[in-house]
Amino acid sequence: MGLPRFLAMDTATEACSVAVSTSAGVVEAFIVAANAHSRLLLPMVQQVLDRAGVTLADIGAIACGVGPGGFTGVRIGVSTAQALAMARGLPVYPVSSLQALAATVPQPLVLAALDARKGEVYTGVFGQDAQGIPRLRGAEKVCAPEAVDWPDEGQWWGLGTGWHAYHARWQGPGILGWSGDSFPRAGAVLRLAQARCQAGDRGILPALLEPHYIRPSLPEET
Structure with missing residues (x-):
């Protein structure tokens, strides 16, 4: 039996994206629109389903980027994935948004960093396996940029909004380059x-x- 048809989404950052698998590949919608996820997500789900020529009745599983990221954005994605999956009795696949970020580039070694506000970043170190899947090395964490401890071996690619904010503090001979305007994408969530x-x-x-x-x-911190 083949793989089920997946519907995937990620709303953990300023970007909002939805993807669905088809026999011909992946149909994806992606937009950067901070604080608009609650308004955009469900219309984008319908948009990709229409473009793929399928309905929710054709979906066999749902994948969701679960963060780390903005608290409100993450909650919107998780609650929407839950509601759609419950309505259809479907399994759900939680995916790290940092891993999804690392999966957006064909780089074997990725230093993923998302701006976490409050002078902090969410970070994860990923290396591709033989199938091209980024695997976490160590643990994901949130910390001040000065406390980030990138590996000093190999040639690494920096990725994510944390690099846009703090790249000057992370330069070194092992950094091949970096992209600060990259976000987790639903197509990567789907593939993972x-x-x-x-x-x-x-x-x-x-x-x-x-x-x-x-x-x-914030409610848990008070």
Whole structure:
């Protein structure tokens, strides 16, 4: 039996994106529009379904970028994925938004960093496996840019809005280059979920899907 048709989304950053798998590839919608995810996400879901020529009844699984990222954006994506999956009785595949960011470029070694505000960044170190899937080395974390400890071996590519804000502090002989205007994309979330499904991962129940904040949200800090 082949892979189910996936619907994927990521709203963890200023970018909002949705993708669906088809027999011909992936159909994706992507827009950078901060603070507009609640208004844009569901219309974008319908847009990619229409472009792909399918309906929600044709979807067999849902993948969602669960952060780290903006608390409101992450919650919008997670709650929407849960609602759609519950309505259809579908499995859900949570995907790290940092891993999805690393999967947007064909670089074997990626230093992913998203601006976390408050003078901090969300970071993760990723190396591609034999199938081209970025695998986390160590743990994802949130910290001040000065506390980031990038590996000093190999040739690395910096990726994400954290690099736009703090690239001057992270330069070194091991940095091939960096892109500060890159975001996690639903197409990458979809590809990562498909790879897990192909490897035997059956996903989780929608009720078990949770945001991956790393640091507490504002209500939890008070």
